[in-house]
Amino acid sequence: MKMDGRRQSSNVVDGRGGGGAVKAGGIGLGGILIAGLIWLLTGRAPDMSMFSNLGGGAVVDDNVEQTAEDSLLMVFCSQVLAGTEDVWTAEFQKMGKTYQPPRLYVFSDAVRSGCGNATSASGPFYCSADETVYIDLEFFKNMKREIGADGDFAYAYVIAHEVGHHVQNQLGILGPVHQKRAEYGQNSPEANQLTVRLELQADFFAGVWAHNDHKRYGSLEDGDIEEALDAAAKIGDDYLQKQAYGRTMPETFTHGTSEQRSRWLKKGIRTGDVSQGNTFDIPYNSL
Numbered sequence: 001m002k003m004d005g006r007r008q009s010s011n012v013v014d015g016r017g018g019g020g021a022v023k024a025g026g027i028g029l030g031g032i033l034i035a036g037l038i039w040l041l042t043g044r045a046p047d048m049s050m051f052s053n054l055g056g057g058a059v060v061d062d063n064v065e066q067t068a069e070d071s072l073l074m075v076f077c078s079q080v081l082a083g084t085e086d087v088w089t090a091e092f093q094k095m096g097k098t099y100q101p102p103r104l105y106v107f108s109d110a111v112r113s114g115c116g117n118a119t120s121a122s123g124p125f126y127c128s129a130d131e132t133v134y135i136d137l138e139f140f141k142n143m144k145r146e147i148g149a150d151g152d153f154a155y156a157y158v159i160a161h162e163v164g165h166h167v168q169n170q171l172g173i174l175g176p177v178h179q180k181r182a183e184y185g186q187n188s189p190e191a192n193q194l195t196v197r198l199e200l201q202a203d204f205f206a207g208v209w210a211h212n213d214h215k216r217y218g219s220l221e222d223g224d225i226e227e228a229l230d231a232a233a234k235i236g237d238d239y240l241q242k243q244a245y246g247r248t249m250p251e252t253f254t255h256g257t258s259e260q261r262s263r264w265l266k267k268g269i270r271t272g273d274v275s276q277g278n279t280f281d282i283p284y285n286s287l
Helices: 034-039 068-094 138-147 152-170 174-184 189-217 224-233 237-245 258-271
Strands: 012-014 103-107 110-113 116-119 125-127 132-136
Touching: 012 068, 068 103, 068 152, 068 189, 103 110, 110 132, 125 152, 132 138, 132 152, 138 152, 152 174, 152 189, 152 224, 174 189, 189 224, 189 258, 224 258
Parallel strands: 012 103, 103 132
Antiparallel strands: 110 116, 125 132
């Protein structure tokens, strides 16, 4: 991606080190297993019962090493977030609405969000309670190491996907879907299908951002789209379940298949049109 000279967002909070990161003893990126990758790009807070051991035992970590790579990633994340602010502000204006951008909170190892405690193992997530996207920079390094997905536009897609959930929240989509999921029951097939619809729409919105960001700034370079499509394919439920368990369990899908995720991201990149991304009016088997 061409990002030279791009502005950085003022809505990025560095919660690493003395900035407010919390660290729980015995939990870190070294403990991530392939099964944990199924949670990647969840777009919602993970099951916080998994992290109940953080509780009062979490402490501020003042000794997080700030590497040159991390410094570059911080700048990149801030520039990508700024790009989402520019694009979605304009898109909301077209709809006669006002866009209120989210914060991007960068943490190390573990964090207390408005939705509860979480660790890096959960992957990036969006919390609607505090309208914040949370991410550990180590996630980008693990993308390459754990699932073989790499590249700056693949990284940008991760951020844009989570911002896509904020767009859903701003448009009044997220709340009613979460309420309906609760009525069906956590992890029921019906609730999972609604979650798949949310995730595919967030992929589409990430593509809409990429289309319009490139239109504004000429940001995409040769190979960028392929990077993001490869990342989308490698975080499909079917791909990850085969890697983790050797088989797929469609009734447990929460993000969509590799083909679905790639297709909806590509549709957003191709059209750049928010109105073409209603994943809730399409029969589930046709998504």
